[in-house]
Amino acid sequence: MTKNSPENTEKKRSLNFLEQIIEKDLAEGKNEKRVHTRFPPEPNGYLHIGHAKSICLNFGLAEKYKGLTNLRFDDTNPVKEDVEYVDSIKEDIKWLGFDWEEREYYASDYFDQLYEWAIKLIKDGKAYVDELDQEDFAKNYRGTVNTPGKNSPYRNRPMEENLDLFERMKNGEFPDGSKVLRAKIDMASPNMLMRDPALYRIKHATHHRTGDKWCIYPMYDYAHGQSDYIEGITHSICTLEFDIHRPLYDWLIEQIVDTEYRPHQYEFARLNLSYTIMSKRKLLKLVEEKYVSGWNDPRMPTISGFRRRGYTPESIRYFADKVGVAKRDNVIDVALLEHSIREDLNKIAQRVMAVLDPVKLVIDNYPENETEEIDAVNNPEDESMGKRKVPFSKELYIERKDFIEDPPRKFFRLAPDREVRLRYAYIIKCVSVEKDEDGKITTIHCTYDPDTKSGSGKPQRKVKGTIHWVSAEHAVNAEIRLYDRLFLKEDPNKAEEGKDFTSNLNPDSLNITHGKIEPFVEGAKPDDKFQFERTGYFCVDKDSKPGKLLFNRTVPLRDSWAKRNK
Ligand code: ATP
Ligand code: MG
Numbered sequence: 001m002t003k004n005s006p007e008n009t010e011k012k013r014s015l016n017f018l019e020q021i022i023e024k025d026l027a028e029g030k031n032e033k034r035v036h037t038r039f040p041p042e043p044n045g046y047l048h049i050g051h052a053k054s055i056c057l058n059f060g061l062a063e064k065y066k067g068l069t070n071l072r073f074d075d076t077n078p079v080k081e082d083v084e085y086v087d088s089i090k091e092d093i094k095w096l097g098f099d100w101e102e103r104e105y106y107a108s109d110y111f112d113q114l115y116e117w118a119i120k121l122i123k124d125g126k127a128y129v130d131e132l133d134q135e136d137f138a139k140n141y142r143g144t145v146n147t148p149g150k151n152s153p154y155r156n157r158p159m160e161e162n163l164d165l166f167e168r169m170k171n172g173e174f175p176d177g178s179k180v181l182r183a184k185i186d187m188a189s190p191n192m193l194m195r196d197p198a199l200y201r202i203k204h205a206t207h208h209r210t211g212d213k214w215c216i217y218p219m220y221d222y223a224h225g226q227s228d229y230i231e232g233i234t235h236s237i238c239t240l241e242f243d244i245h246r247p248l249y250d251w252l253i254e255q256i257v258d259t260e261y262r263p264h265q266y267e268f269a270r271l272n273l274s275y276t277i278m279s280k281r282k283l284l285k286l287v288e289e290k291y292v293s294g295w296n297d298p299r300m301p302t303i304s305g306f307r308r309r310g311y312t313p314e315s316i317r318y319f320a321d322k323v324g325v326a327k328r329d330n331v332i333d334v335a336l337l338e339h340s341i342r343e344d345l346n347k348i349a350q351r352v353m354a355v356l357d358p359v360k361l362v363i364d365n366y367p368e369n370e371t372e373e374i375d376a377v378n379n380p381e382d383e384s385m386g387k388r389k390v391p392f393s394k395e396l397y398i399e400r401k402d403f404i405e406d407p408p409r410k411f412f413r414l415a416p417d418r419e420v421r422l423r424y425a426y427i428i429k430c431v432s433v434e435k436d437e438d439g440k441i442t443t444i445h446c447t448y449d450p451d452t453k454s455g456s457g458k459p460q461r462k463v464k465g466t467i468h469w470v471s472a473e474h475a476v477n478a479e480i481r482l483y484d485r486l487f488l489k490e491d492p493n494k495a496e497e498g499k500d501f502t503s504n505l506n507p508d509s510l511n512i513t514h515g516k517i518e519p520f521v522e523g524a525k526p527d528d529k530f531q532f533e534r535t536g537y538f539c540v541d542k543d544s545k546p547g548k549l550l551f552n553r554t555v556p557l558r559d560s561w562a563k564r565n566k
Pocket of ligand 2: 042
């Protein structure tokens with residue numbers, strides 16, 4: 001193959017921009033031809049689908065270029081962080097199918113080193129202790145995008161004084177907010193972040209790992225790049241809003257390097273999903289104010305929520321891949337995520353018949369006390385999953401909405417004097433209905449045609465509708481949770497004036513029904529996945545117990561949402 005053969009250019013074109021950068025770096029022999037990425041969550045909440053995108057990207061690139069990926073907890077803000085979050089993050093990354101082996105790090109492990117480098121900055125005349133309070137600095141010194149800032153009166157204090165004050169900050173002599181350590185860069189820089197950014201702040205708070213050892217904590221910008229450097233990261237991938245931080249990232253690295261090696265920051269567009277909120281602060285509000293049952297509520301866009309909802313790791317990885325890597329912000333249609341899980345479950349899910357809203361159906365001419373074992377296919381997409389027997393008897397349950405007494409045109413299911421096929425079984429005909437005093441149908445009476453059994457080999461007449469059913473005597477009861485999207489608005493962040501995003505919550509995001517399911521599901525265990533024929537994909541909830549089965553709807557078979565909102 002020549003260099004410019006179609007195959008070659010075709011392959012080049014399909015590389016995303018990060019792959020192009022990496023391939024160029026490798027070709028130029030940068031950083032000893034290493035590819036080392038990291039995923040740096042702050043343990044202040046559970047991971048969401050946006051993080052999943054970042055995880056797949058960082059681990060995926062390292063895998064592709066035979067590199068490494070670190071898991072680094074960016075735990076520099078003791079007030080909001082917690083071990084519960086650390087544990088959940090690890091569980092979620094493992095579940096997604098990625099492994100960081102021993103490469104688990106904590107920014108807090110570098111506090112000593114970061115402190116030493118801060119002293120070096122002071123000694124080099126590149127940092128000073130500022131006593132202006134934050135508000136004063138922001139209002140009166142930092143300037144604006146159009147006007148330069150002016151120097152803090154503390155900017156030129158002698159190095160010894162800075163060293164002494166910084167040490168005393170560390171020793172806990174000063175209250176929160178009374179002093180900060182600032183980098184001495186350029187108060188007139190067009191980039192506001194370069195106008196003497198804070199590197200350390202005082203926070204008398206107990207840290208989940210370092211306890212009370214520290215009462216000064218490094219700021220994100222200072223901790224992040226230096227941590228990348230300590231770990232030998234080559235490609236530090238973050239989301240677009242950090243592009244203006246890059247000059248500061250580079251400046252801070254330049255103050256400490258003593259080799260050719262440099263980590264570099266690259267930015268890509270964060271994942272935004274329609275009908276979904278992804279700020280941890282907002283997700284925390286939903287949890288704390290009990291709009292949902294917890295971080296792993298099946299309606300939450302968290303990885304643990306999707307897991308409980310019945311999503312597979314494969315479907316999320318497939319989705320992350322389809323979304324690709326963009327350089328500009330955009331919004332991905334949540335229908336793509338739903339498509340990803342449908343595709344996967346279609347291949348793997350065991351089929352069963354389940355009636356979500358049951359009404360009794362009696363076959364008047366079927367023998368009393370007889371049970372037939374009807375053959376049913378476990379998964380038409382996968383022959384190796386085989387067949388099962390479904391009990392059939394005189395009394396069945398069918399879906400209430402599969403019968404209409406006075407059917408509109410184009411309704412091809414059951415109605416008076418009409419025929420339908422019972423899936424895998426016989427053709428039946430409705431002969432009468434019983435109602436209660438409110439006019440609600442209590443029993444549908446039918447007759448069946450014994451010559452019409454599916455798979456009997458006999459010539460069959462065609463009927464327009466096929467409906468699912470469950471034998472009343474053999475049915476298993478289950479609580480079924482019908483989940484829908486958590487938000488009604490495509491962009492839930494946009495609320496009417498005076499209201500916040502919670503005003504866009506979908507009041508019907510959860511409907512609970514008590515259904516009847518064929519006995520096959522009796523021993524089903526948490527996380528088992530099924531297609532309930534004609535209704536959707538469901539999984540067994542973690543709180544399900546034998547005798548008290550709980551199912552969560554993962555997705556309906558078809559996108560009812562799109563139809564409703566046409
Ligand atoms: P949030 O704004 O929701 O609190 P965050 O960016 O503060 O998110 P971190 O824990 O700092 O959360 O994120 C860890 C990594 O995940 C970062 O590298 C961040 O860029 C990435 N990340 C976070 N949200 C998204 C997203 N929506 N799409 C892609 N990557 C994301
Ligand atoms: Mg962050």
